Amino acid sequence: MLDLGTVLETVIDSAVEGTVVVDANGIVVFLNKAYEDILDIKREDAIGKHVTEVIDFTRLHVVIRTGIPEIGEIQQIKGRNMIVQRLPILKNDRVIAGVGKVIFRNEEEVQDIIHKLETKVKYYESELKNLFEAKYRFNDILTCSPKMTELKKLAEKVACTNATILIRGESGVGKELFAHAIHKASPRASGPFVRLNCAAIPENLFEAELFGYEGGAFTDAKKSGKIGKFELASGGTIFLDEIGDMPLALQAKTLRSLQEKEIERVGGIRPRKIDIRIIAATNQNLEDMIARNKFREDLYFRLNVVSLAIPPLRERKEDIPLLVGRYLEKSCRDYGSPLKTVQPETMAQLQSYHWPGNIRELQNTVEKMVNLAEDNVLKPADIPKNIRGEHAAFEPFEQKLKNRTADTEKELLSSALSATKGNKKKTALLLGINRSTLYDKLKKYGLRYHH
Template identity: 50%
Template sequence: MIDSLQETFGFVTELQKECLSFISPSKAGYHVWSPPCTPTCPNINNCPYDLILSFKIEKNNFLVALPKKRSKNLKITPASIIKFLQIVLETSFASEQKTNNISLLEQTLQFLAKQSNIEFYLFNNKGQIILSQNSSFVQLSPSDIWEKLGDANDSEGFIKTQWGNFYYHLFVKNDKPIGLIIWKIKSFQKNVNFCPSSKDYSFAIIGKNYHFTEIKKLIRQIAATEHTILLQGESGTGKELFARYIHHLSPRKDDPFIAINCAAIPENLLESELFGYEDGSFTGARRGGKPGKFELANGGTIFLDEIGDMPLPLQAKLLRVLEDRQVERIGATISRPVDIRVIAATNKNLKELIDAKLFREDLFFRLSVFPVYIPALRERRDDILLLLDFYLKNICLEQDKPFKIFSPETIEILQNYSWPGNIRELKNVVTYAVSLCKDDIITPQYLPKYLQNGVSFNKYQFTNVKSEHSFIEDEQLKNQLEILLAKYGKSTQSKKLIAQELGISLATLYRWLKKYRIR
């Protein structure tokens, strides 16, 4: 019956024939509180739902219901509305021929808008407004919207119009746009549950570069499998973001995603973090024991970042987990079964580590069923402007500042720079500039000094930020540290965040700060 429906994204979406038989799915139906969908409904006097929407498209029956008693994480958000509309648009629910369904859709969205306090507008694939909550807004030309969006790869982002600043989500099917929803930024900023379609991690994985788009296509194909994936690429290229994106696209998306940085945890603690321990297994062990990351990820995905830094003894234990799907806690006499998908990442050349006897060859082959190389930013220069624009708008919003633009001179500097720190460094530079610039136009004077001086890293092979013997010159590293301190602050907690972003220990960060006399 209706009580057994599954809650997803704030809605009840699972098809139930028993319930559909009561609400006449052969034609569109709409119910808010009262009257009930049909007099024959057994819950006529005690309906547990605020809204029940049923409709039939071709041969398929659909049901969407909104329970009155919703848990805190199931409130109506832009994410839940987007999920609902994706189903609707993909089934041509909003086509011009479905006049009854359009009316029904409009009623539903009006209800959702009222309940969620989100002001949004829905367009079809011709740029025509299907739903508008502001009569003056309908004067917006379709070309004003579609020309601002760029290509369909950028499924989400920000646009600035004479009516204000808006956030958009572009619905795509078979690489073609099928609809668009936008809502005012001031509305979703107040909504603590807002997460950009999210977590739809395609939101931040943007790029038009041919090789990069081919990688995204490959990711979408392999995400549905259960095989291990090895992400390779320089520091700052977004390997963890890709890992989360893969998890989001996989059948495990509603289960845990557990990430652990194998280089950031001391060797003597890494084993207990990964595998857990039993009560009394060592001095200081928590009473009752503790599950490790593998157990916590059961049913979902575990992301092993910096896998090249994992000690050899733990590599052997990891290999057993991959082969047997069994985890043995420290101090345990039995193994525990785990159902996990493993994604690993590294910025090191694992084949060189194998030759140096620092990485197991059998583990390498177990991990690299699907090897994916994520290109450095200097290998996709045609994406630099796109990324600069993306982060500039996002950071202006984060800092509650008016939108800014880069001057032509600034753009030239940023385009010619080789970005050894990749997207992470680019984001830090934009954050630095937005934080200091009080004007509408960001000129070169607001860039970090090493960029103003035209410093280039082209002659360096930037492969590993965390190494104290990196090829980065002292002055350049000092400038990078100053940028991060300006971004995060100088408290102990801030320094922990900086160390985590750089992939180094807190002790190493303090040594660097002391070495460069940064206070």
């Protein structure tokens, strides 16, 4: 039969932590080898004495009286600070003994562990920073269009402030690129850049993702809780991409956080301060969404402090050769093929296409052409069919006509809007169209009604 008593005594005796046991009166009944070493006494000399006679600054006699454990306390023993723990041993609600333990013999030992942990934490922090670091600068935004150059200037100017920015524009025009560049050029550049794509999060996970949760907040929650994106971005910038897809209920909570500059974790009891800069982006017409009660007007006003509207590629066709050149270079380098060039006729056709997917589509198209073309000079026939289109030859004229009509219509709308100072009801009256038609047209031309 295993003699458990002997086994336990051996375990305790060979432990590196000093261990002392006292009875309910504070008389020492056991002292292990490690504690003998620490105190530099023999066990026989300690046993039978009151603990205060044996150990400096002990509080074990207090613990057996109060019944309250003391964990991780600093105690001076033999002139050195040690980390100790004192536990009452209870039986039927009565203290029958007390155990004192020296967990670390000196602060250096603790410092050592703290140092190890700190190294690890620092490593994770830097890894995390990589993960949440802005990748692009203003120099990466290629353009030779006057409109875009102006926009870049404006963005660079507001980057230095803490102002909230709303970036608008069709998909693939470079909204995210701008957000990165703004962060990089801001005083927060060394802080994190955290992106949250509001269109990619299931509604039921949204709140936890954004605000985090406390351990045990709900059944599937991690024990340790979770930091939300708002908290992660503290000291830096949060980029709320596709903000138009944020659920209404979350819009209210988000607005509150932005105003109070603090967040409340799910299941949390007290708010936490956050220090963030917000950049939001959308390709949706928020004004229209407000009119249809799909977006909160108050959040819209809070976000739309500075508005950057990035024009679609078809409105800055002068950028097409520049971008084609850059992506040709990049694709050829990536595929290890010699540098390819495009025939003027090919470029002309690329410039006459309307690029609904904007720069992202252009990027993919050039990559495809580099991949498929046999020759080093890209001919019109190398342009993917869907882009050449069956009516490619007629497109320039048709397109021109459409553009002219659209330009005129847009001008009329703009001047009516400024005449009425953005009042939609008056604008509709003035133009002799009904309000929903007006909304459709404002949406179509990306016109803002707050001027």
